[in-house]
Amino acid sequence: MARQLPIGVLISGNGTNLQAIIDAIEARALDAKIEVVLSNKADAYGLARAQKHNLYTAVLDHKSFSSREAYDQAVVDILRRCKVELVVLAGFMRLLSPLFIKAYSNRIMNIHPALLPAFPGLRVQKKALDHGVRFSGCTVHFVNDECDEGPIIMQAVVPVFPDDSESVLAARILKQEHKIYPRAIQLYAERKVHIVGRRVMVDDLSKDEKQVLIQPQI
Ligand code: NHR
Ligand code: GAR
Secondary structure, eight states: OOOOEEEEEEESSOOHHHHHHHHHHHTTSOOEEEEEEEESSTTOHHHHHHHHTTOOEEEOOGGGSSSHHHHHHHHHHHHHHTTOSEEEESSOOSOOOHHHHHHTTTOEEEEESSOTTSSOSSSHHHHHHHHTOSEEEEEEEEOOSSTTOSOEEEEEEEEOOTTOOHHHHHHHHHHHHHHHHHHHHHHHHTTOEEEETTEEEETTTTTTHHHHOBOOOO
16 A cells, blocks of 8 residues: 555544545545544534544644634644644634644645635535525635635535525535545645646546546436
8 A cells, every 4th residue: 555644634523524534544545544633622523533433633622722823833733743744624613824824835625615716714505505506516725824715626516406405505515525525635645736826736637537527416
């Protein structure tokens, strides 16, 4: 097996994306090793998922820090101690300060439940419904100082139906998130992902097209 990329997964909640990453690693579809799962919330269900798989977990509550920078420094210290090479935001609900971005420049990924650059920010499934778009989806991107604006690595599209509720649409999107996030991390682990300006170039994409271009089923 190829070298395992040491990753740290940051969560705030349910952790189904974390679970998809764990499952992909166990199925040998992802050459990575989760060195730490860190949550800003002590009651995040994702922590229980991690513990079930004997992963090292840490809880750092942002409310017990005096500033965003102090919090981010403490998170970075843990990631460094764990020798993490790629930081994976999986439903992590705290914005990262420039201090964090500098420490892990071009080595932080996020998954966002909309087709960026449409609908950045929070509660974006509701924003997509309210706007009346016919398609939405999810985006894996590198994280930079501008919220939800970093270079895009992979996207998947889903249809939006007129009678969708926010939770029905969120579930449809989440299913695609679980497919593309482990794939994007694997491409990075294989060193096939290169940032060129604001674009991301992926080596051998033509060979892998079926894996990467996900067509919506209507
Ligand atoms: N940090 C930076 N610098 N850049 C990005 O693109 C980031 C980021 C941190 C998280 C995920 C993002 C999303 O996919 C993400 C992208 C949290 C907020 C937010 O406003 C916005 C976007 C995202 C995550 N958080 C509030 C804050 O004050 C707290 C909200 C809460 O606790 O519920 O940090 O959507
Ligand atoms: C996912 O839909 C993810 O894209 C979104 O939160 C959900 C987390 O689910 N992320 C954000 O909205 C980031 N602000 P999970 O905890 O089950 O992986």
